[in-house]
Amino acid sequence: xxxxxxxxxxxxxxxxxxxxxxxxxxxxxxSRFTKAGLFLPPASxxxxxxxxxxxxxxxKYTMLTHIGVSLYRVGVAFGLSTVFGIALxxxxxxxxxxxxxxxxxFEFIRPIPPLAWIPMSILWFGLxxxxxxxxxxxxxFCFITVNTYEGTKNVDKTLIGAARMLGASExxxxxxxxxxSSVPYIFAGLQIAVTAGWSAVVGAEMxxxxxxxxxxxxxxxxYGKTVQIMVGMLAxxxxxxxxxxxxxxxxxxxxxxxxxxx
Amino acid sequence: MKGFFEKNKYRLISLCSVAGVLLIWELVTDVFHLISxxxxxxxxxxxxxxxxxxxxxxxxxxxxxxxHIVSSMKISLGGYFVGVLIGVPLxxxxxxxxxxxxxxxxxxxxxxxxxxxxxxxxxxxxxxxxYESKVGIIFFAAFISATxxxxxxxxxxxxxHLWVAKTFGASNRxxxxxxxxxxxxxxxxxxxxxxxxxxxVALVAAExxxxxxxxxxxxxxxxxxxxxxxxxxxxxxxGIIGYLLSSILEKLQKKFVRRTK
Amino acid sequence: xxxxxxxxxILECRNVSKEFDAYDKSGKTEVLRDISFSVKENExxxxxxxxxxxxxxxxxxxxxxxxxxxGEVIENGKKVTKPAPERGVVYQKxxxxxxxxxxxxxxxGPRVRGQDKKTRRExxxxxxxxxxxxxxxxxxxxxxxxxxxxxxxxxxxxxNQPEIMLMDEPFGHLDAQTRYMMxxxxxxxxxxxxxxxxxxxxxxxxxxxxxxxxxxxxxxxSGIKKEYIIDMPHPRSYVDPKFLSYRQEITENMDKxx
Numbered sequence: 001x002x003x004x005x006x007x008x009x010x011x012x013x014x015x016x017x018x019x020x021x022x023x024x025x026x027x028x029x030x031s032r033f034t035k036a037g038l039f040l041p042p043a044s045x046x047x048x049x050x051x052x053x054x055x056x057x058x059x060k061y062t063m064l065t066h067i068g069v070s071l072y073r074v075g076v077a078f079g080l081s082t083v084f085g086i087a088l089x090x091x092x093x094x095x096x097x098x099x100x101x102x103x104x105x106f107e108f109i110r111p112i113p114p115l116a117w118i119p120m121s122i123l124w125f126g127l128x129x130x131x132x133x134x135x136x137x138x139x140x141f142c143f144i145t146v147n148t149y150e151g152t153k154n155v156d157k158t159l160i161g162a163a164r165m166l167g168a169s170e171x172x173x174x175x176x177x178x179x180x181s182s183v184p185y186i187f188a189g190l191q192i193a194v195t196a197g198w199s200a201v202v203g204a205e206m207x208x209x210x211x212x213x214x215x216x217x218x219x220x221x222x223y224g225k226t227v228q229i230m231v232g233m234l235a236x237x238x239x240x241x242x243x244x245x246x247x248x249x250x251x252x253x254x255x256x257x258x259x260x261x262x
Numbered sequence: 263m264k265g266f267f268e269k270n271k272y273r274l275i276s277l278c279s280v281a282g283v284l285l286i287w288e289l290v291t292d293v294f295h296l297i298s299x300x301x302x303x304x305x306x307x308x309x310x311x312x313x314x315x316x317x318x319x320x321x322x323x324x325x326x327x328x329x330h331i332v333s334s335m336k337i338s339l340g341g342y343f344v345g346v347l348i349g350v351p352l353x354x355x356x357x358x359x360x361x362x363x364x365x366x367x368x369x370x371x372x373x374x375x376x377x378x379x380x381x382x383x384x385x386x387x388x389x390x391x392x393y394e395s396k397v398g399i400i401f402f403a404a405f406i407s408a409t410x411x412x413x414x415x416x417x418x419x420x421x422x423h424l425w426v427a428k429t430f431g432a433s434n435r436x437x438x439x440x441x442x443x444x445x446x447x448x449x450x451x452x453x454x455x456x457x458x459x460x461x462x463v464a465l466v467a468a469e470x471x472x473x474x475x476x477x478x479x480x481x482x483x484x485x486x487x488x489x490x491x492x493x494x495x496x497x498x499x500x501g502i503i504g505y506l507l508s509s510i511l512e513k514l515q516k517k518f519v520r521r522t523k
Numbered sequence: 524x525x526x527x528x529x530x531x532x533i534l535e536c537r538n539v540s541k542e543f544d545a546y547d548k549s550g551k552t553e554v555l556r557d558i559s560f561s562v563k564e565n566e567x568x569x570x571x572x573x574x575x576x577x578x579x580x581x582x583x584x585x586x587x588x589x590x591x592x593x594g595e596v597i598e599n600g601k602k603v604t605k606p607a608p609e610r611g612v613v614y615q616k617x618x619x620x621x622x623x624x625x626x627x628x629x630x631x632g633p634r635v636r637g638q639d640k641k642t643r644r645e646x647x648x649x650x651x652x653x654x655x656x657x658x659x660x661x662x663x664x665x666x667x668x669x670x671x672x673x674x675x676x677x678x679x680x681x682x683n684q685p686e687i688m689l690m691d692e693p694f695g696h697l698d699a700q701t702r703y704m705m706x707x708x709x710x711x712x713x714x715x716x717x718x719x720x721x722x723x724x725x726x727x728x729x730x731x732x733x734x735x736x737x738x739x740x741x742x743x744x745s746g747i748k749k750e751y752i753i754d755m756p757h758p759r760s761y762v763d764p765k766f767l768s769y770r771q772e773i774t775e776n777m778d779k780x781x
Contacts, residue, residue, distance in 0.1 A: 221383030
């Protein structure tokens with residue numbers, strides 16, 4: 001194979017490698033040979049510390065525990081908000097009465113960012129995990145509710161007609177048509193919610209906690225340890241990426257029928 | 263009269279529902295004292311504080327509501343504009359030029375999963391706790407939404423439209439400015455709206471951690487001072503402004519992006 | 524119940540008219556005007572009319588999905604008020620449930636009506652085979668071609684054992700080649716398991732190829748213009764002189780304005 005052919009074939013890999021290589025080289029040079037090195041530790045050092053952090057504890061725990069604690073907080077709150085969000089979204093989308101009662105209250109709460117609840121939630125639930133669950137719950141809940149609501153509202157009327165024509169009862173129309181056809185919307189909501197939840201846990205832990213990835217970077221800030229901050233950011237970014245891709249994969253699996261749209 | 267009730271049935275129910283929540287709130291606080299005012303102040307008290315802060319009262323946090331709002335808006339809009347000014351062209355060029363995409367997209371994808379809040383420590387360490395560091399944080403929040411949506415908007419340009427324009431002899435430049443960007447406008451606008459939303463959210467976080475003014479600062483300090491009424495006033499103000507910002511952009515979108523399908 | 528000879532009347536449409544509010548609410552748009560006809564057991568009746576006006580509405584009224592402004596639809600002596608399993612509909616846009624497999628779609632009717640799994644699977648399998656989709660039981664609608672999706676729609680309607688099948692331009696979205704094939708297929712399916720069919724189309728060849736009887740509709744509002752008994756043996760040929768003379772006669776009587 002000639003060189004040109006090889007380059008053409010693997011152009012995307014080559015460009016990616018080139019992009020990262022140039023970034024890392026510039027970074028390394030800047031931090032080692034200019035005054036910016038005071039603020040910007042070399043990339044190699046961050047990578048080294050990151051790998052080391054899985055063996056040597058930062059604070060009381062190693063990296064795996066910090067990530068684990070944060071994931072546990074997101075997991076609990078995300079689970080709760082999934083249950084409540086879908087229930088609320090479906091009832092508002094399906095019943096006009098429920099919509100009239102619940103929507104104005106929901107619409108009032110919705111624009112308040114989850115982190116703005118932090119002071120109130122500390123008053124109500126103290127400084128422990130409960131308060132964090134509450135904030136993350138709010139962070140996920142609105143997205144799931146809104147999307148489920150849209151999904152139930154947008155059910156294709158012909159499909160409902162077809163189901164009635166085939167003899168489905170009101171109940172069966174709900175469980176066999178309305179719910180499954182909202183699934184893609186619900187999943188879109190879950191996908192946004194998992195990212196929002198991860199962001200909320202970082203925020204909540206930054207405001208107050210004794211462990212977790214948010215704590216890592218805030219402690220780094222308090223003691224002026226840039227390396228620790230960047231190691232924490234690396235962990236936050238990696239986990240966030242894994243969560244988002246995981247959800248996307250799960251969606252593609254469970255909504256295979258929706259691939260080309262109908 | 264009956265027709266009126268029939269017609270506005272659901273609106274009336276909504277009204278009753280809101281009134282019911284306020285009533286329960288009043289009952290558990292002021293009437294039966296089931297919840298301590300340190301946990302949840304009565305609605306009347308919140309309203310009183312709201313009016314006090316709105317008319318220029320500076321206690322207990324050292325600034326009137328308007329001062330906090332102006333301070334927060336300055337930061338949030340500043341970061342937002344920088345983020346949009348860089349994000350939109352970046353998104354468009356990544357989607358338009360294959361070579362640039364191959365180079366820049368992987369780098370962007372590394373930054374993308376990092377929540378804007380996670381930049382706070384680094385920004386504060388680099389730029390201090392003043393205006394610049396907060397603008398920097400908001401920048402990241404706005405930049406990512408703006409880039410992603412512009413990129414997606416250009417990518418979804420209908421191939422047939424491009425072919426038609428090409429057969430009429432349009433240059434690459436014309437294809438971009440006359441076909442692709444107009445097609446992408448709705449998506450770009452959505453990006454602008456989402457970016458404004460995330461800027462506002464990130465702002466609260468930034469001010470919770472390090473600030474001497476601003477709505478986020480106001481609610482954080484009020485917690486330490488044990489003034490839940492001020493916290494609620496702050497939360498509601500944050501909510502209302504967030505809502506207003508997004509509806510203004512929605513109106514603009516409807517006005518300027520009409521030919522959408 | 525009305526009897527004529529030995530053949531039972533299944534469905535009767537009596538003076539059905541339908542109006543909608545105009546877009547600007549300034550007045551009414553008349554879509555159906557005074558439509559009356561009846562259809563007998565195992566008859567293949569085609570409602571043929573030009574343009575886009577009223578035919579789907581008529582099917583919806585017959586199915587019970589919409590109510591007529593005046594007039595009524597009687598099925599076996601009972602007034603039609605809501606959709607029911609006795610009247611199966613095959614839709615132009617298929618209206619298949621995208622999250623269910625071919626099997627799931629076809630067995631939907633018997634399932635929601637509480638038939639046990641074994642019986643309904645057997646029935647569904649029978650109709651999947653009948654429409655020529657053996658081996659595709661597990662495929663999802665999005666994985667099938669337009670013609671195959673329409674076959675699923677037909678099997679789904681058949682599997683519910685309706686008294687009458689209402690078909691709303693079922694082949695309207697298909698390309699010409701597939702359309703011919705599907706017409707032949709439908710004819711074959713209908714020959715092997717006769718059902719009463721009301722079939723709506725705006726394609727004259729399709730109408731002549733399938734119908735025992737054609738009702739020619741006027742355009743906007745739709746009303747009945749003329750009726751033709753098509754007395755030709757199946758399978759029919761598009762170039763049969765008799766076919767062509769029917770075609771000429773009906774075309775001459777069609778509303779030409781749009």
